Amino acid sequence: MPNTTSAKKATRKxxxxxxxxxxxxxxxxxxxRKVEEAITAGDIKVAQEALRKAQPEVMRAAQKGIIHKNTASRKVSRLAARVKALSA
Structure with a gap:
């Protein structure tokens, strides 16, 4: 348990x-997960739309420090490659 006022505030924050x-x-x-499900189902249009919505979410998470920048780039890159292979 925090003892000082500042420690209590830090705990709340x-x-x-x-x-x-x-x-x-x-x-x-x-x-x-939505992108993964669309890829598994083989639905090209849904996969492309899901990827278009997922990319900013992943990059925002990296920007906010939830995940590392390189991890975000890797995830987006791999998903984009899989969607591209699906459409080819």
Whole structure:
């Protein structure tokens, strides 16, 4: 338990930030899952649309520090390659 006023405030801030980060990460994972499902189903149009919506979510997560910048780029790149291979 925090003893000082500043430590109590820090605990509240950490809890609030954790909730925000969790929400952002969940939103990102949901968008990635939609792309994966569209690729698995073989639906080109849905996969392209899902990728178009997922890319900004992933990059936003990287910008906010939820995931590393290179991890975000890797995920988007691999998904884009899979969608492109699906359409070819």
């Amino acid at each position: 950490i809890a609030a930030r954790t909730a925000i980060n969790k929400s952002r990460k969940t939103r990102m994972r949901t968008e990635l």
